[in-house]
Amino acid sequence: MPELPEVRTVIKILKSSIVGEIISDVRIFWNTLVKFPTKEDLIKRIINKKITDLKSFGKWIFFMLENDDVLVSHLRMTGMWYFEKQSDQFWNQKHLHAVIDFKNGNRISFYDSRGFGVLNLYTKEEFNLKGPQTRMGPEPWDDNFTFENIKPKIFKSKRAIKSIILDQSVISGIGNIYADEILFASSINPERSGDSLNDNEIKQIIIHSKKILEDAILNGGTTIHSYHPKIGETGGFQDKLKIHLRKGKECLRCGKIVMKIRVGERGTYFCPQCQK
Ligand SMILES: [Zn+2]
Numbered sequence: 001m002p003e004l005p006e007v008r009t010v011i012k013i014l015k016s017s018i019v020g021e022i023i024s025d026v027r028i029f030w031n032t033l034v035k036f037p038t039k040e041d042l043i044k045r046i047i048n049k050k051i052t053d054l055k056s057f058g059k060w061i062f063f064m065l066e067n068d069d070v071l072v073s074h075l076r077m078t079g080m081w082y083f084e085k086q087s088d089q090f091w092n093q094k095h096l097h098a099v100i101d102f103k104n105g106n107r108i109s110f111y112d113s114r115g116f117g118v119l120n121l122y123t124k125e126e127f128n129l130k131g132p133q134t135r136m137g138p139e140p141w142d143d144n145f146t147f148e149n150i151k152p153k154i155f156k157s158k159r160a161i162k163s164i165i166l167d168q169s170v171i172s173g174i175g176n177i178y179a180d181e182i183l184f185a186s187s188i189n190p191e192r193s194g195d196s197l198n199d200n201e202i203k204q205i206i207i208h209s210k211k212i213l214e215d216a217i218l219n220g221g222t223t224i225h226s227y228h229p230k231i232g233e234t235g236g237f238q239d240k241l242k243i244h245l246r247k248g249k250e251c252l253r254c255g256k257i258v259m260k261i262r263v264g265e266r267g268t269y270f271c272p273q274c275q276k
Pocket residue numbers: 251252253254255256271272273274275
């Protein structure tokens with residue numbers, strides 16, 4: 001599943017290719033991709049508009065248009081936007097859900113094997129009022145990602161700490177892989193309830209959320225192997241994972257065997273010795 005560092009990598013690639021370009025045509029082949037407004041409205045409103053910028057919040061991608069409308073996309077489980085040149089064949093016709101063509105002949109294509117991806121269009125007012133960023137917690141590098149703001153959300157919850165840090169209304173952008181890494185770095189058992197954590201443990205989570213996501217962004221993410229073969233990048237962070245996917249191997253810190261359990265339906269790796 002694409003996580004925040006992968007989304008950042010996609011944005012970096014798209015940004016250098018499509019900012020300043022004018023949309024000439026839009027084709028949508030998957031009926032549940034557009035939930036707001038309607039598919040027909042969306043197509044009509046974005047044709048002939050220039051893309052002025054690309055932004056992200058958590059795992060959402062925002063295409064900013066010249067008239068201040070915002071095209072809002074989420075990759076969900078398996079979605080991916082690929083930049084393609086006019087002469088390129090479509091990478092995977094079977095999972096092709098949408099194409100945005102540009103006047104210069106290039107295009108971006110949305111491929112999604114599971115089909116949970118999202119593409120919505122908001123006016124500036126709608127975006128400010130009900131864009132996804134309005135119901136999400138801060139990203140780990142936001143000014144308001146502080147101990148004072150995060151502590152109540154953890155400390156008042158009886159849910160498992162792993163489920164809390166995966167909850168995008170608490171912190172934006174932490175996915176399954178990085179949640180395991182953050183809790184290992186913080187020496188916290190993923191099944192512990194939020195209200196059992198002390199101040200120092202919450203501070204550890206705050207420090208390591210920022211550090212691990214920033215490191216993953218610098219390394220291009222972890223799951224880039226599912227990206228467009230033409231991009232040809234391998235997520236460098238894969239080699240840096242310290243706990244995730246290490247079931248049955250020795251813990252890099254203490255040598256005990258790493259275990260895999262399920263926490264809130266998510267496969268979860270942890271060291272029973274280091275993570276108390
Ligand atoms: Zn250990």
